Amino acid sequence: MKRITLLVSVAALLAMIAMLPLSAVQADGHCEFAEDSIKIGGLVPLSAPGAVAGGVAMSWAINRAADDINAACGVSIDSVNYAVEIVIGDSEGSPERGQAVVERFILEDEVQAVTGVYHSAVGLATMGMLDENGIPTVFSEPWNDNVSANGIMEYDGRPPRNADGVDYVFRVSPASSMVGGVVVDWLLDLGVGNVVIIAENTDYGQPAAADELARFEAAGATVTQINVELGTEDFVPILSRIQAQAETPDVIRVLVTGETSYNLTQQMAELGIAPSDDTICVTNQVAFQSEQYWQNVPDGNYCAFNRVGIIPSLFSDTAVELNAAYFEEFEDIVPSYAMASYDAVWIIADGMARAGSSSDGAAIVAAIETTDLDLSQGRYYFEYGNHNPDLPQGTPAFMWHQWPDPVVTMMQYFEQGQSSLDAAVIFPEVYQTHGSGYIAPGTSP
């Protein structure tokens, strides 16, 4: 089994180094494909109110993965090569649409596996259906803790989907509390006592805020949470409010995404609230898109941000290739969800190859559970699943079919207009690039 994987990935690298636009043609050149191909559905938001920018990147990555796989002669089952074919569906970020699209995937396009999903609401709404239909699924971006958690859990008062849980759904994106953990640990290491959390009132912001708030308070820090609506442009009033607090906060944590977060961060900086000598500015993965970030937050230097995915300085060749291609397409750094989506397709393909079937869901799931692959984000494996069913006491339910160690790092810019590839990794220490846990404004490591 392992051998095939190796072959596949090596071949993939070779193919990627070969000219990419022509990959399909070349594939035809030196691969014999079976008549019917393997269909994988990609469920991503491509129109408002969904997070379109994310969806675009994800669908790009998914298609890209398929091309690469095909360039490596697709998925070979019983020494027959099957080409991978991608079907993209637009979830519009709404559960209703998501369900409809998944249904179309299953019944009309007859996909054998599904990946993608950006909004947790969509993930929550669709995972039951995917499970009932036995479609192996690897979610690549929803963060809500309840996604992919096993069937024992309930969410907003609904009974378990079925007795033995959501067994067909895997997740390679972190659960929000995994991310929260890192951020909070880092801040507590710096000894912050007075925290302000600004969270968007969405399925991303609220759970994340709740989680981090709990962690902070457990550690005895005082926390003020401020909720904002996405699409708000002018944050000055609420920022002035923070400014007027009796004791200036040690850190302002931004749990807002998209253009809204850029507005917020920029205004924060312009008012000199954070980053400043007294206050640390902590934003989130959106800051990793350095081109966009610097265009929209020119004053956002010295803001720290959490990032999911292996750190640029440790990019594997796969990651480097992917990043190069992404940059060609979007003139920006490849975001984690694109990497995750890319990897997800590979994981599925690999699972099918090892299961020796593209249709037997159970077998594929079993195979995926024992995944052991090195891809753009690092080494993939799933700790808990039917192969290792009993979660130890205290292990949260979402660890079921969850990639246990997506790398979550804290990074920080220390030069105006710096590319996030050069930005300093400041936490966890093992990854530190500039040997410091926090770069104070005005200084450089």
Added chain:
Amino acid sequence: MITPRELRRTMSDLHLELNNVSKRFGGLQAVDHVSFTVTEPELIGMIGPNGAGKTTLTNLMSGMLKPSSGTIYLNGRRIDGHPPYDVTRAGLGRTFQITRALGRMTVMENMMVPGLAHNPRGGRADLEARAHEILDLLTIDHLTNELSRALSGGQRKLLELGRLLMLDPAVIILDEPFAGVHPRLQDTITNYINRVYENGKAIMFISHNMGAVFELSQRLIVLHHGAVIADGAPQAVRNDPAVIDAYLGHDEDD
């Protein structure tokens, strides 16, 4: 020509009474303590120079405006300050100076609105029959299925008059019935007015040109600066000095 006395025997009860009705807009005293009563079928002309408050008074009577003070009774019911539809039900119908036909509804529908509003339970068939009669009287029966916005100005006026009859009110107020109407239709209107009068209704037609009013009306009410300055038989009014200088001197007040 039938006299009021003969009519009174046949007619339904009819008693319209205004006591000291006033209306003030901000500083302007539009209608100033107007009082008069109508107790029998009459052809009443209400005249007065522009801005004398004729239309305001009409609006007050028909419930479009609330009087600042004073009371209006119709057949024993107090109607001042009531919404127009109550007033109409109480038996006072009015037309508008600029015709208010319901543009994108057919003539028949225009007729049915008051009909059904007046007695919702009433069978459509009877109402339609009645509508046809009235339209026929008004010489626009052939336009039944026409959208009323396609009608000519004069025909719209006729339609308005027709709608009033569907309500069969005790008192009818016609605001400028002759304004901008083709001569040929004016006769129809006059004829209509007489017919209605003969059915025992009081008709009050408002106009700012005395000429048209004189030959029709049996009683004239003259408004000036919102107040009644004369009320009586046309001849008497015609020679009333107050009226004369109101009209001579009316140039400076509009």
Added chain:
Amino acid sequence: MVIEDTLFILWLMVAGPLWAAVGLFVLPGINHGRAEADQFSPTTLKIAGLIGGFALGPIGVGLFFFEPALIRRTSLTLGVVLTVFISSQVLVRVIDPNFPSALWLLLAGPLWAALAAYFIPRHYRDLEADDQNALTAAALGGFAIGPLIFGLMWKTTPKINRDWMITLGALGAWQIYALFAIQNPTNPCVALPFAATYLTQQTANGVVIGCIYSLMAVGLTLIYSVQGVVSFAHGQLYMVGGYFSFYFLEHASYHLSELTGSDISVNPIWGIPVAAFIVFIMGALFERVFLKPMHEGLIERVSEYAILITFGFGFFLEYTTLAVAGPFPQKTDRFIQIRRFTLDRYHFNDEFFFGPIHIIGDRAFAMVVGIVLIFALLYFLQRSWTGRALRATSQDRQAAAVTGINPTNMNTLSFAMGSMLAAMSGAALIPIFNWVPWVGAEMVGRSYVIVVLGGLGSVPGALAGGIIVGIVEALGAGCHPDPSRGAAYKEAFALVIFALVLLLKPTGLFGREQH
């Protein structure tokens, strides 16, 4: 704000009553026989003295001595202020912090407002008093001072002039403020020593952003005043204005850099005229094709048609932009290289201080741009022939037509100019907020609030409305007792005011009677 206990009690128990007594017994005596005082009944004088003395101490007494003419209104106002102030001060102390201010804001206040709004105007009519604004005043007062409003307006049905409105409005605001204070005493709006600085800061924020808002609203109001049409494409025109500016600057900078070889970035100020020009043309074309037939009587239910057609236009613009420019946020360079203007902290003594006050540089600049443009427009409307023609048309189409003005052209001009103003504000804001195709939605909602508040069709009204909305949003978000919700409800505050104005005074604060 919460005044210090000792001070409060001192005044409540000692100074107040003392001067009240003076006012009560001395004032009528010395005023006796003076013409301007005798117009009032002795009791009025007594009560006035009482209140005046209690509220303002010597000042009050002096005032009523030297200016008896003021006695009635002043004492009335003072009385009300006092009641509210004392009550709220007492509440602050008596009631526990988690007293549900909703109780007043959502139940008692509206209840009294409704009652007052229902009964008082009728009462006015029965007494043949001039009931202009009575409704508004009653509702405001009912909300602000509850049952007291009946006491104020029932017996002596006063003529409701602007001071009345302002006083009552202020009281209402004060009421909310006091309740916020009760809810959350650590609220920076109330907690000394920050309050003074904080309120100034928020007001400043409000005024700055308000002026920027009004620029867009002015366009809306201009269109309405001439055409009697509310443009539902305004937000999208604002949005495309921003994009035009953005793309122009990008290309200009690029080509200039190419030419000169040095790295040049064109100042966003130049984007404004470009955007203005393009959108002016767009507006003119749209008006010619789609709005013109309205005024030629080809269309019935004009206002609905106008709503829909502009709406569809906006719909088209938004999605076309989305298809062309994509969903990625864009932003231009800054106007000026100053991050923020700061007024440093000033210490009165060791615990009381004022400042610092910050204003973001670019916003200040955008505010200036906004104000300049608005006044330019006003000047244009007042002085130039075309401007006068526009105004004439908005006054009375027929009359204008008679005097040789071509109303059709005026319509086109008004719509084009209105759209242009939207585009200009877009171009003026893209250096401040980053830009996405749906950026217009929130903004246009706000400018509806502004124009209705200021009165549809009134340019100065739009300016005032903009500033009011700005301040309300700033204070709302800043003073909401629950910091976690304050920001999320930011728009909501403006919307509530909007709804109230629509219901109570659809003509707005400065508006003409509605068409």
Added chain:
Amino acid sequence: MMIFRRFESAIDQGIGRRKLGYLVLVLVVLFFLWFPNDASQSNYTKTVFISGFFYAIMSSSWALLAGIAGQFSFGHMAFMGIGAYAAGLIARDGITFAMLGLSIGPETISAFGAIIIGTIAAGAVGLVIGWLLLRLRAAYLALFTIAFSELFRIMMLTEYDYTGGSNGLSLRPLLQIEDVDAARQVEYYLMFGLLIVCLFALYRVANSPIGLFLRAMREDEDAASALGVNVVRYKILVFVFTSMIVGFAGAIFYSDVGSERIIPEQLEILQMSLIIAYAVIGGMESLIGAAAGAFISRYLLEAMRQVVITLPFGMTTYDGSDAFVWEPGYWRFALFGVVMVFTLRYMRNGLLYPIITWFSERDIAMKETVSRRESDDDHAARIEADDE
């Protein structure tokens, strides 16, 4: 053209247009009844149809409100939301009357009970709003309703603890059917039935005296009032009626029939604008037209996600396929906007209006009267009189 004329006259001599119209209607209904049994159709198409039915209800009821009664409300979606949210909250938390000390636990409320409560809630709010709106006309009314629905949306979004914020609120499922296909089948018929019922109810109202009064009010409120139409009553009535219809439809649709949870994004003005656009394109003043418009537009917007263009004459694209795929993305909506604007400008009564009127004998009658009028010699009078 000639042929059409002949056909037309043939019909007129034959069964007559109205009858033919009914026939066509029946055929359409039969088609929809048969449709889910077509084995070749996937559940996905059914899902698209289901939401199509839902939006048909929305825009036809809006057509009654705006097209027939002239009440130009943007709050329609909000009322739908009120229905759904009320139902959801009731089914989750039950009701507690603190003062009376009595509380009804959620378990005692059936899914349908919740839906009914939701409907009532929507109606109640409709009553209040309708009453508040009495003083407002046209643009002011539109603005007020926009403000109202935005406020509602923001509240639903912000009161995270109660409404689930943007995670949405999942209602109690109305049907518990394990088998997916069977479930979809039932949901399809349920929604279609609902559409028929609603259309029937709306139709009855529109063609009753009330409908006549509503149109009268739309044309000229003062005149209608002067003719004895109780404008206040009917204005409020129409608000309550339409709110209840959409509240009901919403509560059912989100009880896991069309969707499993309602999210605040559904209440955005954008969604409302879509409904308006559907109604406009189909014909604001005809209920059927609006419904059809909504259904067709939705279907097309769905179908246009991916347009496969097959190349003629065996031409092939570079990778050898004989068809290439065009994904219009946002251009769909841009196009939609264009269609809406041009419909308004050049076919004000909607694209389906000609067909609908052709089927109603009205326009025969019209033609006749027109010809009669031309024979009539008051032309001069008209011109003269219109100068006033």
